[in-house]
Amino acid sequence: MEKKDLLRALPKIDDILRLPVLAEADLPLPVLTDLVRAYIDSLREGILQEKVTALPEKDELCRQILAQAKEKALPSLRQVINATGVTLHTNLGRSCLSEAAAKAAYEAARRYSTLEYDIEAGARGSRYSHVEELLCRITGAESALVVNNNAAAVLLILSCMAQGGEVITSRGELVEIGGSFRIPEIVQQCGSRLKEVGATNKTHLRDYENAIGEETRALLKVHTSNFRIMGFSQSVPLADLVALGKKAGLPVIEDLGSGCLVDLEPLGIHDEPTVMQSVKAGVDVISFSGDKLLGGPQAGIIIGKKFWIDKLKKHPLNRAVRVDKMTLAALEATLRIYLDPAEAVKEIPTLRMILEEESVLKEKAQKLCDKLAEKQVPVSLLQDVDQVGGGSVPCQFLPAWAAAVAPENCSVDQLEERLRKLPRPIIGRISHDRYLLDVRALWEEDFSYIAEKVGEAVG
Numbered sequence: 001m002e003k004k005d006l007l008r009a010l011p012k013i014d015d016i017l018r019l020p021v022l023a024e025a026d027l028p029l030p031v032l033t034d035l036v037r038a039y040i041d042s043l044r045e046g047i048l049q050e051k052v053t054a055l056p057e058k059d060e061l062c063r064q065i066l067a068q069a070k071e072k073a074l075p076s077l078r079q080v081i082n083a084t085g086v087t088l089h090t091n092l093g094r095s096c097l098s099e100a101a102a103k104a105a106y107e108a109a110r111r112y113s114t115l116e117y118d119i120e121a122g123a124r125g126s127r128y129s130h131v132e133e134l135l136c137r138i139t140g141a142e143s144a145l146v147v148n149n150n151a152a153a154v155l156l157i158l159s160c161m162a163q164g165g166e167v168i169t170s171r172g173e174l175v176e177i178g179g180s181f182r183i184p185e186i187v188q189q190c191g192s193r194l195k196e197v198g199a200t201n202k203t204h205l206r207d208y209e210n211a212i213g214e215e216t217r218a219l220l221k222v223h224t225s226n227f228r229i230m231g232f233s234q235s236v237p238l239a240d241l242v243a244l245g246k247k248a249g250l251p252v253i254e255d256l257g258s259g260c261l262v263d264l265e266p267l268g269i270h271d272e273p274t275v276m277q278s279v280k281a282g283v284d285v286i287s288f289s290g291d292k293l294l295g296g297p298q299a300g301i302i303i304g305k306k307f308w309i310d311k312l313k314k315h316p317l318n319r320a321v322r323v324d325k326m327t328l329a330a331l332e333a334t335l336r337i338y339l340d341p342a343e344a345v346k347e348i349p350t351l352r353m354i355l356e357e358e359s360v361l362k363e364k365a366q367k368l369c370d371k372l373a374e375k376q377v378p379v380s381l382l383q384d385v386d387q388v389g390g391g392s393v394p395c396q397f398l399p400a401w402a403a404a405v406a407p408e409n410c411s412v413d414q415l416e417e418r419l420r421k422l423p424r425p426i427i428g429r430i431s432h433d434r435y436l437l438d439v440r441a442l443w444e445e446d447f448s449y450i451a452e453k454v455g456e457a458v459g
């Protein structure tokens with residue numbers, strides 16, 4: 001057909017919208033109309049550029065529009081299946097909540113609540129009351145406050161405690177976490193000056209001591225959450241830093257990063273300090289994340305001496321970084337589980353995944369392999385290693401087991417892409433020309449879905 005005939009033959013938007021099959025598209029009419037218009041526009045553009053030389057048949061046209069409509073109807077923020085083996089995958093949402101915590105968030109979301117209402121007094125209450133007692137009981141701290149995330153916690157703490165003065169920090173602890181959050185820049189942002197002491201590998205107590213001056217407002221310790229300095233290295237024990245702070249009349253602040261509430265050392269996870277150790281050492285103000293090793297919702301938890309926590313509660317910035325009711329509900333439910341640490345390691349998905357026995361992982365991977373084999377997927381059991389992720393346990397590899405798929409009818413990259421682009425995506429990893437489904441962060445109830453989709457993708 002000639003260009004002008006093709007253009008003339010282009011279907012009308014209204015005619016397409018009247019096609020009964022489009023009722024299947026679960027989209028509001030204005031959105032569907034825009035989509036159809038964009039579709040016809042792209043056809044017209046194609047004709048003008050001589051890339052389109054024939055119009056699609058009606059069935060094909062409907063199929064294409066419906067496919068686009070279905071994609072548009074999917075929520076952008078949606079569930080994925082994490083087959084990467086990384087438990088605290090920041091891009092995939094870090095911690096998955098326990099059933100109790102997820103339910104609490106759901107209930108708080110859909111009805112009114114006691115968020116800032118004191119039932120006893122019949123008057124205004126405090127939003128922090130719901131978790132403060134729990135946090136104090138679990139950690140041994142005097143007082144507690146919760147904000148939006150740990151980055152906000154650090155911002156609030158430094159703005160409140162160090163503005164207009166200096167903070168002393170070791171050169172070995174000038175951490176950068178993801179998303180351009182760097183300790184030196186944060187200190188500056190808070191209107192404070194950073195006084196770096198020591199060397200990259202070694203900092204001594206005398207380095208802090210010699211740096212203290214008129215302008216010093218606080219001593220800051222930052223947990224090197226996502227890296228370690230090894231070899232000829234030394235940092236100052238917390239207790240010594242606290243003693244120095246006391247002597248000099250300066251508060252000691254600690255950004256703990258992950259914030260672990262159970263001692264993981266006897267359970268085989270090394271070098272993750274607990275929050276309780278910092279409280280015991282006498283640190284004045286400690287902050288950590290709610291959704292890293294703690295296994296709760298995104299939150300910044302601040303605990304410490306009542307004198308300082310009271311100041312933080314009253315600081316104007318606190319209002320700007322305040323935590324919402326769904327988070328508080330989920331955090332309260334998560335913390336309640338920690339009242340019995342034995343329960344916590346079973347009920348909190350993050351802890352359960354990280355601490356999973358290797359034999360259990362192997363069995364789980366074998367089960368997945370069997371399911372995949374039923375769908376004619378060329379698969380074998382593979383031993384590998386996992387990292388915890390999310391700025392926690394940076395130097396320890398955990399034993400891992402995976403179902404390794406070696407597709408015959410497509411490339412490994414094609415397989416990866418097909419699974420990633422599913423309405424409910426499966427995110428695995430590629431290693432040595434095989435597609436790995438690592439079972440650590442999988443739920444067994446998803447195995448049938450995974451087997452079916454991988455079966456279709458390799459078929």
Ligand SMILES: *Cc1c(COP(=O)(O)O)cnc(C)c1O
Binds near residue numbers: 149177289291299391
């Ligand atoms: C992760 C981390 C933060 C930021 O915590 P978010 O809860 O992600 O805001 C700050 N400091 C350290 C040392 C961290 O590891």
